[in-house]
Amino acid sequence: MTISIGNDHAGTEYKFAIKELLEAKGYTVNNHGTDAHDSVDYADFVHPVATDVVNKTSTYGILICGSANGVAMAANKHQKIRAGLCWNKEIVHLIRSHNNANILCIPARFTAIPQALEMVDVFLNTEFEGGRHQTRIDKIPVSC
Template sequence: MKIAIGGDHAGFEYKKELISMLESEGHTVQDFGPNSTDSVDYPDHVHPLAISIEKSENDLGILICGSGNGVAMTANKHQDIRAALCWNKDLAELAKQHNNANVIAIPARFVSLDVAKEMASAFVTTDFEGGRHQNRVNKISC
């Protein structure tokens, strides 16, 4: 699977670890930055990531910032993005199963690295259930 990853300076350390984990699982990962812990404006990294998913250059996206809120809000400005703020494995799975999320937002300042890894792994391996959920997902876009 092709996975886009990015965020802001607060998510940089987790991003490095998630890239290693995902690549070791056989995924191709495109890093949209940032490339250090120096302060950045997260929209500069989120918009290109979201566009890559809209253009089918990547299958899924993982965004990491301090609270997860800013990156999720920014990604969700894109018509074809369904970004879910998650803070545990169950939410990451449900976001995919019921909402067909194509991006998750991880709050690095509020979850451990182990939880972030569990969420990322669950997100990329969980399937959308479709069925009754498909009709709801069809109604999300404006």
């Protein structure tokens, strides 16, 4: 399975830790994030991740910035993307099981790296429940 990851300057250390975890578990990682701590614009890293997921060159995406609000907003502008902002594993479970999220957005300034790693693990190991949840997802327009 291939996972695309993107981050701005606030998420660089998180990205390296997540990438290491994913590769240790046998995942292929497409790194679209910055490797530096210099200020950058998060959207420059969001769009390649979302495009990978939409084009199915990656199964899922992970985006990291300070609050994760910006990356979530930018990612959700792409058709067929359901990006969820999460700050604990319980919310991660819900965005996968109820919303069939395909991008996890992590707020680096509001989570610790061990917590982020746990969220990634839950994200990748939670199945979508379908049923009534699919009916609800079908009501989200892909374009307005």
